[in-house]
Amino acid sequence: KHSTPIYEEMPGWGEEIGGARSWQELPQKCRDYVDRVSDLIGAPVQLIGTGPRRDQFVTRGAALFD
Numbered sequence: 001k002h003s004t005p006i007y008e009e010m011p012g013w014g015e016e017i018g019g020a021r022s023w024q025e026l027p028q029k030c031r032d033y034v035d036r037v038s039d040l041i042g043a044p045v046q047l048i049g050t051g052p053r054r055d056q057f058v059t060r061g062a063a064l065f066d
Contacts, residue, residue: 018051
């Protein structure tokens with residue numbers, strides 16, 4: 001199969017996101033980026049890493065871990 005790369009430019013965000021604990025706490029430009037990735041891959045992005053530590057992530061939608 002052949003694939004065609006998609007190159008798109010999107011505005012970045014300057015805010016630190018390592019302390020975000022919910023989808024709403026992420027900057028709007030970050031949420032827009034994640035939404036675009038979801039659109040391109042045809043699947044929802046449910047887990048967003050926000051830093052290098054294992055506990056630095058945001059879940060989107062229903063909680064993945066209890």
